[in-house]
Amino acid sequence: MVNPLKVVIAGCSGRMGHALLEGVFADVELVLHSALDRADNIHLGRDAGEQFGRVSGVKVVSDIDVALKGADVLVDFTRPEASMTYLAACQKHQVKMIIGTTGFSVEEKQAIEAAAKNIAIVFAPNMSVGVTLLINLVEQAARVLNEGYDIEVVEMHHRHKVDAPSGTALRLGEAAAHGLGQDLKDCAVYAREGVTGEREAGKIGFATMRGGDVVGDHTVVLAGIGERVELTHKASSRATFALGALRAAKYLADKTSGLYDMRDVLGLR
Ligand SMILES: NC(=O)C1=CN([C@@H]2O[C@H](COP(=O)(O)OP(=O)(O)OC[C@H]3O[C@@H](n4cnc5c(N)ncnc54)[C@H](OP(=O)(O)O)[C@@H]3O)[C@@H](O)[C@H]2O)C=CC1
Numbered sequence: 529m530v531n532p533l534k535v536v537i538a539g540c541s542g543r544m545g546h547a548l549l550e551g552v553f554a555d556v557e558l559v560l561h562s563a564l565d566r567a568d569n570i571h572l573g574r575d576a577g578e579q580f581g582r583v584s585g586v587k588v589v590s591d592i593d594v595a596l597k598g599a600d601v602l603v604d605f606t607r608p609e610a611s612m613t614y615l616a617a618c619q620k621h622q623v624k625m626i627i628g629t630t631g632f633s634v635e636e637k638q639a640i641e642a643a644a645k646n647i648a649i650v651f652a653p654n655m656s657v658g659v660t661l662l663i664n665l666v667e668q669a670a671r672v673l674n675e676g677y678d679i680e681v682v683e684m685h686h687r688h689k690v691d692a693p694s695g696t697a698l699r700l701g702e703a704a705a706h707g708l709g710q711d712l713k714d715c716a717v718y719a720r721e722g723v724t725g726e727r728e729a730g731k732i733g734f735a736t737m738r739g740g741d742v743v744g745d746h747t748v749v750l751a752g753i754g755e756r757v758e759l760t761h762k763a764s765s766r767a768t769f770a771l772g773a774l775r776a777a778k779y780l781a782d783k784t785s786g787l788y789d790m791r792d793v794l795g796l797r
Pocket residue numbers: 538539540541542543544545565566568569605606607609610627628629630631652653654655656695769
């Protein structure tokens with residue numbers, strides 16, 4: 529049997545951290561190498577499996593250099609500032625990276641692109657199979673319904689989410705813009721309030737809802753005269769994102785550098 533992939537989980541006590549740990553524990557092709565969290569996190573020094581009533585033999589640490597020593601891949605679902613620190617450390621230790629964190633600035637995205645010249649990275653705002661397919665469907669729909677249809681991206685997430693619109697909504701907006709032969713930065717409308725005037729043709733609008741425990745709902749509406757097309761994805765469990773991220777980690781096993789997304793991982797490009 530091939531040696532299991534040595535995986536580091538960052539933000540291990542977060543919502544996605546939990547789902548990822550469960551995914552690693554359940555997969556014989558993966559082994560938990562380290563579990564990372566902030567220096568002031570209450571789980572620090574405790575067994576990473578404690579929250580699931582199991583002993584993994586891996587204690588939660590905050591020292592990235594300790595965590596990465598001898599590791600194959602780091603899976604990061606945290607916040608952009610943490611991701612940037614981990615990105616630098618992964619290059620130093622030649623550890624591959626799966627980046628699921630959202631809310632990056634343009635400059636931070638450029639830093640990820642540059643780092644991928646040195647290490648292999650899968651970077652995607654949504655690691656589910658369904659959303660990866662949806663991205664392709666939205667691009668195709670926008671290409672076909674190019675004239676006379678207004679495109680709006682609507683998303684809803686749980687009350688704890690800190691960035692808006694979601695990374696997925698922005699990615700779907702990019703796909704729609706690409707289908708229209710445009711760049712999202714030239715046609716996005718992120719907010720409407722007051723007397724806005726009539727809707728301008730060719731714009732892509734975004735609407736954000738936050739509440740309760742919604743895992744992640746996205747709908748792209750293409751509204752024409754007399755009809756509209758709605759393409760919707762609803763995530764009901766974070767396991768879908770975690771399983772996608774761990775599949776991405778295996779995809780990188782034979783890669784030494786390069787920037788990939790879930791379309792590469794799933795062969796949907
Ligand atoms: N690509 C995808 O498929 C998906 C992406 N996401 C994205 O993943 C990210 C995390 O989401 P979620 O798990 O819900 O968030 P949580 O807030 O539940 O978890 C975030 C984790 O990161 C840690 N963290 C935050 N800031 C830092 C920092 N500066 N240094 C070190 N660790 C830090 C937190 O520690 P502490 O608790 O101590 O702050 C926590 O353990 C978000 O950006 C979200 O949008 C989410 C789901 C799917």
